[in-house]
Amino acid sequence: MLTKSELPDCPVATTLQLIGNKWKMLILRNLMTRPWRFNEMLRSIPGISQKVLTDNLRALENDEIITRTVFPEVPPRVEYALSDLGESMRPIIKAMEVWGTGYQRLVRESK
Amino acid sequence: MLTKSELPDCPVATTLQLIGNKWKMLILRNLMTRPWRFNEMLRSIPGISQKVLTDNLRALENDEIITRTVFPEVPPRVEYALSDLGESMRPIIKAMEVWGTGYQRLVRESK
DNA sequence: CTGAATCCGATTAGATACTG
DNA sequence: CAGTATCTAATCGGATTCAG
Numbered sequence: 001m002l003t004k005s006e007l008p009d010c011p012v013a014t015t016l017q018l019i020g021n022k023w024k025m026l027i028l029r030n031l032m033t034r035p036w037r038f039n040e041m042l043r044s045i046p047g048i049s050q051k052v053l054t055d056n057l058r059a060l061e062n063d064e065i066i067t068r069t070v071f072p073e074v075p076p077r078v079e080y081a082l083s084d085l086g087e088s089m090r091p092i093i094k095a096m097e098v099w100g101t102g103y104q105r106l107v108r109e110s111k
Numbered sequence: 112m113l114t115k116s117e118l119p120d121c122p123v124a125t126t127l128q129l130i131g132n133k134w135k136m137l138i139l140r141n142l143m144t145r146p147w148r149f150n151e152m153l154r155s156i157p158g159i160s161q162k163v164l165t166d167n168l169r170a171l172e173n174d175e176i177i178t179r180t181v182f183p184e185v186p187p188r189v190e191y192a193l194s195d196l197g198e199s200m201r202p203i204i205k206a207m208e209v210w211g212t213g214y215q216r217l218v219r220e221s222k
Numbered sequence: 223c224t225g226a227a228t229c230c231g232a233t234t235a236g237a238t239a240c241t242g
Numbered sequence: 243c244a245g246t247a248t249c250t251a252a253t254c255g256g257a258t259t260c261a262g
Contacts, residue, residue, distance in 0.1 A: 011211030012140045020133035095206040100122030
C-alpha cells in the first residue's frame with residue numbers, strides 16, 4: 001500500500017500512481033476473467049517483453065493489487081490472480097472496455 | 112481518429128492507445144469540470160513541464176478528444192475543452208476517481 | 223500568454239544469456 | 243516453466259531559449 005506521504009491529493013492521480021501505464025491495465029484486463037500463468041500472460045499481450053512483464057507483475061504484487069501463488073510442482077507453476085483490492089478495480093477496466101468497444105465501432109464504420 | 116490498421120483487437124488496448132498515459136488522464140480529469148487555459152492547466156498538474164503538456168494536448172487534439180480554441184485577444188487566450196468524443200470518456204475518469212477516493216480512505220485510516 | 227525549438231540527461235524498454 | 247542479470251537502444255522528460 002502507498003504511504004500517506006506518497007498519496008496525491010487527487011483521487012485520479014492516486015489511481016494512476018498504482019496502475020498508470022498501459023501494461024498494468026492490460027495485465028488487469030486479463031486477470032479480470034481468471035487467474036493466469038506467467039508465459040500464458042506473456043503470449044497474450046502483444047509487444048510486451050519478459051522483463052517488462054516481470055517488472056509490472058512485481059509492482060502490482062507490491063501494491064497488493066494482485067497475488068502470486070507458487071505451486072510446488074514439476075514443472076513449476078505460478079499463478080497470478082486479482083486480490084480483493086484488484087477486484088475492486090473492475091469498474092475502471094470495464095469502463096475502458098465499454099468505451100473502447102464503442103470507439104472501435106466508430107472507426108470500423110467510417111470510410 | 113485512429114485508422115483501421117492502428118486499431119487493436121482488444122477494446123481496452125484501443126482506449127489505452129488514445130489515453131494510455133497518466134498525463135492525458137490528468138488533463139481529461141481537469142477538462143471534465145470546464146474548459147481550461149494553458150497556463151492554468153500547467154499550474155494545476157504538479158510535475159508536468161510545458162513541453163510535455165503541449166505534446167499531450169496536441170496528441171489529444173489530433174485524436175479529436177479535445178478541442179483547442181484561440182481567442183484573438185491581447186494577451187492571447189487559448190481554451191481547451193472536451194469534444195463530444197472526450198465527453199464520452201467521462202465514465203472512465205469517474206471510475207478512477209471513485210476508486211482513488213476509496214483507496215485514499217484506506218490509506219488514511221491505516222496506522 | 224501560449225506556445226515552438228533545441229539540447230541533453232534520465233528513465234524505460236528490448237535483446238540476450240543464464241538459472242533453479 | 244518462470245524467472246534473473248546484464249547490457250544496450252530507444253523513448254521520454256526537463257531546462258532553456260526564443261517568438262507571435
